Amino acid sequence: MVEKGRNLATKIYTNLTFLYNERIQRKPTLKTMTKEVQKPTLFLLICVLADQLTKLLVAKFLVTPIHVIGNFLILEKNLNTGIAFGIKINQSVIMILTLVLLIFILRILKSELNMKKTISKVVAIFILGGALGNFLDRLLYGSVIDFISIKYWPTFNLADIFIVVGVGLAAVFYKKIRK
Secondary structure, X not given: OHHHHHHHHHHHHHHHHHHHHOOOOOOOOXXXXXXXXXXXXXXXXXXXXXXXXXXXXXXHHOOOOEEEEOOOEEEEEEEEOOOHHHOOOXXXXXXXXXXXXXXXXXXXXXHXXXXXXXXXXXXXHHHHHHHHHHHHHHHHHOOEEEEEEEOOOOOEOHHHHHHHHHHHHHHHOHHHHEO
């Protein structure tokens, strides 16, 4: 399982490198690829690590729910073996759908967004960071740890927030970031 995760990370890094170097007129070299991808890759790793760290802390220390704002905002551990909003589905199907979705996201980012613009990079980082955070959970543990519970809404996690923020930024700034 860990080897599959490394292979996926290598493929994603390669695709990100391609995305950022696609618009360079000269033939990309290892040096230019490194310069173009260093900061976005670092921020992507920070997103994934922040997500994974919060889930680790929840798994180890959140034994009983913490009512942050009465019954409106509660921190409570919830293992989600389903997909969005806790919809139940076979784990193998989820893994395949997630990989297909990641590839689809990369294709959309490549074809629709001007990746030279900072906001495009931020959108890509948030969406991919969130998707990778939840994918890692499924790959390593077979479920996703959700822990933020808001009344009348399904429980979610930091990766979910990253995805929503990325999609929201893409919607708000679409006219400025499209090719």
